[in-house]
Amino acid sequence: MENVPATLWIAACAHRLQQQWHTVxxxxxxxxxxxxxxxxxxxxxxxxxxxxxxxxxxTLA
Structure with missing residues (x-):
C-alpha cells in the first residue's frame, strides 16, 4: 500500500496476525x-x- 511506511504496515499486519494466533x-x-x-x-x-x-x-482448513 502506497503512503504507508513499511514499519507501520508490518506492525498493523502483525497485530492482525496476533488476533488469529494469541499464543505466538x-x-x-x-x-x-x-x-x-x-x-x-x-x-x-x-x-x-x-x-x-x-x-x-x-482458516478454511
Whole structure:
C-alpha cells in the first residue's frame, strides 16, 4: 500500500496476525509480517487485508 511506511504496515499486519494466533510470540509475528511485506501482491493491500488473505488457507482448513 502506497503512503504507508513499511514499519507501520508490518506492525498493523502483525497485530492482525496476533488476533488469529494469541499464543505466538509477537516478535515472531512481526517476522512473518515482514515476510508478507516482501510479497508485492500483499504489500499492495492494506495490512489487515493482507493478513486475512494470507491466513485464508489456514482458516478454511
Amino acid at each position: 510470540d509477537p516478535l515472531d509475528l512481526e517476522d512473518v509480517a515482514r515476510d508478507l511485506w516482501r510479497d508485492e501482491r500483499l504489500q499492495a493491500m492494506p495490512p489487515d487485508e493482507a493478513a486475512v488473505d494470507w491466513l485464508r488457507p489456514i
